[in-house]
Amino acid sequence: MISLIATRILSAIPVMGVVALIVFFMLRLSGDPAAILAGDTASSEQVDRIRVSLGLTKPLYEQFFGWIVQLLRFDLGTSLFTGLPVTTLIAQRIEPTAMLALTTIIFSVLVAVPMGVLAAWKSGGWIDRLVMVVCVLGFSVPVFVMGYFLIFNFAITLRWFPVQGYTSPFTDFGRFLTQITLPTLTLSFIYIALIARITRASVIEVLGEDYIRTARAKGQIELKVLFRHALKNAAVPIVTVIGLGVALLIGGVVVTESVYNIPGLGRLVVDAITRRDYPIIQGLILFFALIYVVLNLIIDIVYTLVDPRIRY
């Protein structure tokens, strides 16, 4: 078992290595990295200074390994605009993003899984069709359109929720809840579509199995058959999609934070784009990729621990 987990962890390292390689070469393939990092208004002396300070005059492989060593020390470079280390900026902004992601995942799973199970149970019926319509809509309506739709109806017209803003749950939990509701609903839409669809498909597949017939034959109540016997056995693809969907979630977070003016990592990205603060973009790509890889790694390991059928 331990060797199994070790293999999984080891296999994640090359993925992160490739991510680092992509990020490293992206800046260099596009021309002179010093000129990009210095920005449009920099003088040629400033560009030269950056080139020397970043070691861009050294051979490429030396630059790459130097950068990797720097990364392994959790040094993501310094922001050009604020002069602060990127890691510090990430630490400052991580809380709102983490909270939004957490509320979205919890809400989406709570809504989407019963939705998918219900659709699978009444497969072909009107509930199923309704769920499928919600899913297609979820994949089609852009996050910001959803966001402004909710703001217009529930914040401006009905005045149930504030239009925008963020308060930490640790300072004022009630305020946090009213402010996080609309962003959570906005971001959840696509995630619910993703999870409900896969839940429906994998539960339909499981419902045809012998043990379901056995459970029903022995007089088990239908609710238990669905949620204990069927859902449990259909769990692997569902949990996988929840993990893979994190990539989708991160893209959505950037937009949602922008719509609701939430000072999280997404806003950090948007501010970095407008200021052409490349080290921040670079650092955040690495950071989000790491989160994605680690999360999916954890899910993988949990499988092997929980489900005896899975052996890599």
Add this chain to the structure above:
Amino acid sequence: MSAPAVTLPAARLTGLFPFLNRYPLVAIAGIVLSAIMLAAVLAPFMFTRDPTAIMPLQRLKPASELSWLGTDHLGRDVWSRLVYGARVSVLVGLSVAALSIGLGLVIGLVAGYIRWLDAIVMRVMDGLMAIPGILLAIALVSVSGASLMTVIIAIMVPEIPRVVRLVRSVVLTVREEPYVEAAVSVGTKLPLILIRHILPNCIPPLIVQATYVCASAMLTEAILSFLGAGTPPSIPSWGNMVAEGRLLFQIAPWNLLWPGVALAVTILSVNVLGDGLRDRLDPKLAKRM
């Protein structure tokens, strides 16, 4: 799945019309998409004005006979911008779909068939997939400057791994088939095996995938423009319209409403069309979804 079994063979035999009859939604989606594409191509003849003409006196006017959908904060006609904006969405959607499918197909075929390349290519794809698509696109646009071409490439790159994985999975199953082994045993050259025996198996799932890539590319273009890392603001695009409209959306909600509706309807139609094609071309996948 709920349709009576009798209609199935009939639908398969007689082609398109019975199919559309059975799936009226797919037919509607097809009509809507054709209309949007036609409007994009014929934009100058769609009762439009110059979509970039600034008329300060006409700022933020609601819908009227003069401008059907109102005007924006610079007095530009929303209807004209909407029609010309369709050009960007259609162009981005189609070219990203074509390019990523084309490149992904070549990479997937080669990786799936040549074993030693497989490991390297798939690790690179794993790495690309670990980076959230929108962030990768943002980074690509921000290092290479905003232009429509950059936007298309930036959206295409994150889509490639999904296509490669799909093609590779087909190749891996097909390469063990007796007819491929027979071709190898009579000394058929590798490119010919790939093109004549393996490629045709990849086409149906790829057509379905192309529609999903197209929808997701339109969505990503809008998001990039919305965030200010996409199509240059001088070109009217739905994402740009939303980005500009959101600042004043409490005073002039139509600036946000129409491009939002246009985006949602277009992407919805592409997705419905994709689901329809999937049911027809790739029943195995359809069952799993």
